[in-house]
Amino acid sequence: MLRLRLRCRALSQLLPPPSSSPISQLLGYHSRLLSAAAPVVSPNPSFAVEDYLVSTCGLTRAQALKASPKLAHLRSAANPDAVLAFLAGRGLSGADVAALVAKDPKFLCTKVDKGLSPIVAGLSGLGLSDPEMARLLSLAPHKFRCRSIVAKLHYYLPLFGGSLEKLLRAINFNTNLLCCKGRVEPNVAFLRECGLGDRDIAKLCSSIPRMVTANLERVQTMVALTKGLGVPRGSRMFRHALSAVAFLDEKKIAAKVDHLKKTVGRSDAEVSVALPKAPFLLAKSNESLQHGSEFLISEVGLEPAYIARQPSLLTYNLEGRMRPRYYVVKFLKENGLLKRDPSYYTVFKETDTYFVEKFICPHKEAAPYLAEDYAAACGGEVPARFRFT
Template sequence: MLAMLRLRSRVLAHFLSSPATSPVSHLHRLISAAAPAVSPNPSSFAVDEYLAATCGLTRPQVLKASAKLSHLKSPAKPDAVLAFLAGLGLSGADVAALVDKDPKFLCAGVERTLAPNVAGLTGLGLSPSEIARLVLLVPDRFRCRSIVSKLEYCLSLFGSSENLLRALPRAGGSILGSDLDRVVKPNVTFLHECGLAACDIARLCIPTPSLLSISPERIRTAVACVQGLLGVPRGSPMFKHALQAVAFLNKEKITAKVEHLKKTFSWSDAEVGIAVSKGPAVLSRTKESLQRRSEFLISELGLEPAYIAYRPALLTYSLEGRLRPRYYIVKFLKENGLLKCDPNYYTVFKESDMTFKKKFIHPHKEAAPHLEKDYDAACKGEVPTNFRFT
């Protein structure tokens, strides 16, 4: 039995390392070429050995995958699937990763489902490499015939295959598993009613594609929270950002986050409303992250709570990689008499790295030749001697 598996493994490995250029046109040739390699006795077929010898799975992966394939009594279907994957251009490592992710893919019908899906997606304009990428991203969705119609709709929604392929890993392909007519399309229609254009919805859903997969009732509740609890009206520039921040939170969690912001930054109701409406992303920050920024911005820098409320972007910048290093530079310049007046800290922190250096480091190359090197070190988490103030 083991020798037979090794022979099949060598035959299929040859195809996996030398894929056909056209998966559809060469599929039958690959399957027919692989089929005569062995004449297995179905009664002696062992899934565990097949997964290890032919698919290249590790022992822990075999144990996990074999539980979902215990019904397999013959290598016929898996062999056809592996030949199909070879035709798509997948390598042996790709196949092992795919089978580990979705063992049931080995049971998919090549003639009935997989090959027609390739033909349908090719007709939608997807290239062979994009189809192969799609198989690796969402193998469980690819073995369903509905993927073609869903991809057709999603391609028009996201604007391009690249945008869609960027979005899929972030949601585990949930949008392709959702009911188009009962969930996705009603959600898109409602977002249009909220004032979002097609391009806005695409930009919103590329980083958060699962937003379209939640129930229509839930997305309506989220919009109500954005307007009522956060005070961000439909049609405002920040509306889509606020929706993105709270779409997966219930009313109680949103209220708790708002209360925590008020407590952490000593904000009034009005101030927290301003902060959230200007920068909804603050709601996605952890309690620890917000506390550390409060201690730095208020306790160490001495900024007023109201100043931060009107500039909530300050809470989104990296504390160790941006805020502290730039603060060190300003403090060094002030203590050495190299600054004529106190700078606006929001300006200091919001500038790009190149602009910051141009304004605060390069003019002082003669007086402080070490400054840029010290700044770069501080951005990496080090604290140069020159920045150890007493």
């Protein structure tokens, strides 16, 4: 216990005072680490890993208990202290460091001079700043300490249009992007052959990240399924169709198509016209499709044939978008404020800004409460003026 207290006291002397600037903290901490007294950094058979993780790295006792077996071979704080100085140099806060060490305890065993420093130099050469490296560290610490990460980012950055932000978002969804490059490359090459550009492929990486890290055979099956829906390669809807059928089999797709036919009450031919226009209907739940079609047919009064020609109507949010806008249009019609009936496809399709400017702002004097009622309807209420008889 006496030895532990002496070591903790010595380590506290290494840590910078709270009032000093971040730069002076880093420089002072790093220089003191290099010139620290021998008892602090020399091999010590009684080095208490669990206590170090709590007192120096900021882990909770439970986290430290879970992490310490992975660091049981450590006999001193020399390398972990150097790693902590490295992390401070990348701009990670105490909370960031604690989260990183809890996620990947073995990061503390990485050699700074032979491992981390060359990686940082390589990433800097790709244009990454310290804050960007800190984000990458937080997302995938176990991948960061592998030198191959430089080559992987060199491959991925052009695919994402040079945007590290987009790449980091994709990595956040699927860190396997950093360990399955061998799978990703043939998949990307195949998708390019199918007519997809890098921008569309990058969107697939973000929206369906497992797709590009799957086996090539599986990706080829997905492409074949989109062809079965009548969506040709290279078409505008091809990427959306791939997203819709990702990890579905023929049986599940057939069941979705059958439900869609029942939902709008149309023939195979009409559904075959609708799906190539809106393949993302396959990703909608049966309940959502049912409620949407009932509203459009029973309340709005649209014909099923019209819905089949404009199938994207079934993809819009019912309670937060279509129903409030329908209330506004019906209110305007019943009060004689519309010269002609609008296209409901336009009413539901356009942005909220367009809808407000087109259907609410011109009627501020005649209907001063319309904007307020519309906002209430978007929030799930039904204002009295929207309760039609």
